[in-house]
Amino acid sequence: MSALVDLHRHLDGSLRLATVHEIASDLGLSVPEDLCFTPGMGLMEALSRFEFTLSLLQGPAAVARVADEMCQDAMAEGTQVLEIRFAPQLHRGANISRIVDAALEGIADRAGLILCGLYGEPPSVLDALVDSAEHRRGVVGIDLAGGPAPGAEYGMVDYIPAFKRARSLGIGRTVHAGEGRPVDEIRFAVDHLYAQRIGHGVPLLDDEALVERVIERGITIEACPTSNWQTGIIETVADHPIRSWIARGVSVNINTDNTLLSQVDLPAEIARTAAQCGLSPLEIEYTLDCGRRAAFGRE
Numbered sequence: 281m282s283a284l285v286d287l288h289r290h291l292d293g294s295l296r297l298a299t300v301h302e303i304a305s306d307l308g309l310s311v312p313e314d315l316c317f318t319p320g321m322g323l324m325e326a327l328s329r330f331e332f333t334l335s336l337l338q339g340p341a342a343v344a345r346v347a348d349e350m351c352q353d354a355m356a357e358g359t360q361v362l363e364i365r366f367a368p369q370l371h372r373g374a375n376i377s378r379i380v381d382a383a384l385e386g387i388a389d390r391a392g393l394i395l396c397g398l399y400g401e402p403p404s405v406l407d408a409l410v411d412s413a414e415h416r417r418g419v420v421g422i423d424l425a426g427g428p429a430p431g432a433e434y435g436m437v438d439y440i441p442a443f444k445r446a447r448s449l450g451i452g453r454t455v456h457a458g459e460g461r462p463v464d465e466i467r468f469a470v471d472h473l474y475a476q477r478i479g480h481g482v483p484l485l486d487d488e489a490l491v492e493r494v495i496e497r498g499i500t501i502e503a504c505p506t507s508n509w510q511t512g513i514i515e516t517v518a519d520h521p522i523r524s525w526i527a528r529g530v531s532v533n534i535n536t537d538n539t540l541l542s543q544v545d546l547p548a549e550i551a552r553t554a555a556q557c558g559l560s561p562l563e564i565e566y567t568l569d570c571g572r573r574a575a576f577g578r579e
């Protein structure tokens with residue numbers, strides 16, 4: 281198999297278990313027994329599991345350490361192309377710039393860094409992330425992550441200016457869309473947020489015209505089958521639509537989402553997806569090739 285590619289791996293969900301215990305003990309915190317995801321738990325419950333890991337990562341030193349360890353772990357498993365993402369505004373031990381710099385120090389040019397805005401946040405946060413990305417070449421993209429909460433004051437429409445500015449600055453754009461929500465969200469990300477990649481995108485095939493636009497524009501879907509199974513979006517990994525996407529010619533790659541919380545590494549995720557979705561070695565090569573082409577880079 282050629283070099284592995286993971287474009288969707290969250291820093292705050294991909295700590296080493298030993299590091300979790302070490303930092304928790306330094307901070308006098310006890311590690312919850314239900315630290316990791318379990319199948320069918322639901323997205324909101326899954327998102328709540330980040331509270332603990334985030335509590336360990338408030339300061340720049342912990343962020344740099346975990347970013348470094350993620351790069352080491354990726355290399356050890358054979359993942360040569362890696363993009364790490366996180367929401368620096370959730371790490372309150374320093375300002376956004378200092379936290380982003382800490383992640384970049386930890387990465388030391390071994391991975392791209394994506395900054396995540398979160399559904400429901402004021403658009404000024406997304407603007408600040410684009411500001412932060414503008415002069416840091418190691419930041420390769422921005423993202424919209426989490427999930428829309430009912431009655432939230434801000435929604436996707438409010439983030440258009442930030443994504444538009446990212447595009448004009450040559451910063452990559454990816455959006456968590458269709459993660460247990462209707463296809464409209466994917467359509468909005470593609471048509472209005474200039475998304476080059478979509479995280480999850482599970483209901484894509486519900487909109488035929490959109491499938492055609494996605495193929496035409498070479499938009500890549502970052503598939504995370506184990507994560508989707510755990511959050512209850514699909515009942516089993518075998519229900520993931522990746523095989524149909526490949527058959528249609530959609531650009532798609534396979535990603536871990538969270539190595540700790542989902543208890544996967546990339547070789548395991550690829551093997552599970554191949555076995556359960558019936559993907560041939562050639563189809564796996566196709567996904568790796570899609571991933572390599574879709575990796576963000578800055579001029």
Ligand SMILES: [Zn+2]
Nearest residue numbers: 290456479537
């Ligand atoms: Zn994600």
